[in-house]
Amino acid sequence: MSVPAAHARLEPFRLRGANFNLLVLRLLDPRPEAVIPALADQFRRAPGFLRFAPLVIGLDDLEGGGQGVDFVTLAAELRRIEITPIGTVGGSPELRAAAQGAGLPPLRTAGGKEEAVPLAPAQNAPPPPVTEPALSASHAPVEGARPTMVIDHAVRAGQRIWAQGADLIVNGTVNxxxxxxxxxxLHVYGxxxxxxxxxxxDNLDARVFALNFDPELVSIAGYYAVRDGLADAPIGKAVQVRLVGENMRFDRLG
Known part of the structure; x- marks a missing residue:
């Protein structure tokens, strides 16, 4: 049976590089039994923030090289609380090899050099479950850097808008x-x-501005606070959020 000319292609797919906004879980303790309960507690305090989120495991902060990390158990426990580990960054070659054997390949940052990873026998890591995304995401495609993205409507529950390489202005409510x-x-005029x-x-100088500040979660360059941790912030007021060192500061505007 011949393929109609209108549907014929020279290749069945194309590969291209891309940058993505990913969270990094920087391990300070190699024990899954210490990491998972603490992470699950953060998950409960900010429901929806981490659910089905792709997560990169950072290995550079482990004391003593983090030998003996049980990556199979760690990955399985992350999936159990509905977080999806996709790989690792940093760490020694031996640590990266152990992670790769558990189905967590080493990733490199944009522009970074490829690092050699010695082969390791594969552990009996179960394949990641196929899950439907919890929320329908609306990513705004950007070809190259853009100075500002402007959204002239409210952002509904379940929507995600990302201004890649740009500032973001929302003229409306973020529900x-x-x-x-x-x-x-990030500017929210509502x-x-x-x-x-x-x-x-990783822009530490970035700021969040809101005319009426009452967020579920606010984050700058990976540092974040959930609603329960905003007791000292001027809730319901016009606010500017910025980092001072590793601390988040909330200043009233006007």
């Missing part, structure tokens, strides 16, 4: 369950009730 992400600064993430590309 509970919605997520707005900017690699630069009620901020969802999750707000600025400095998505």
């Amino acid at each position: 509970p369950g919605a997520e707005v992400i900017a690699d630069g600064n 009620h901020l009730r969802g999750r707000a993430i600025a400095g998505g590309a």
Whole structure:
């Protein structure tokens, strides 16, 4: 049976590099029984923030090289609490090899050099479960860097908007369950009730501005606070959020 000319292609797929906004779980303790309960507690305090999120495991902060990490158990326990580990960064060649044997390949940052990983016998790691995403994500495609992305409507629960390589301005409410992400600064000219993430590309100088500040979660360059931890913030007021060292500061505007 011949293939109609309109559907014929020279190749069945194409591969291209891309950058993604990923969370890094920097391991300070190699024991899954210590890491998972603490992470699950954060998960309960910010429901929806980490659910089915792709996560990279950082290995550089483990004392003594982190020998003896049980990557099979760690990956299985992360999936059990609905977090999806996709690989590792950093660590010694031996540690990266152990992780790769558990189905967690080494990743490299954009522009980084490929690192050799010695072969290791594969552990009996179960394949990751196929899950439907909890929320329908709305990523705004960006070809190259853009100075500012402007959204002239409210962001509904379940929506995610990411200003890649740009500032983000939202002229409307960010509703509970919605997520707005900017690699630069984030401005919300309305009620901020969802999750707000600025400095998505490790920009420590990024800031969050909101006319009515009442978020489920606010984050700058990986440092974040959930609603329970905002007791000292001026909730319901016009606020600027910025980092001072590793501490998040909340200043009233006007």
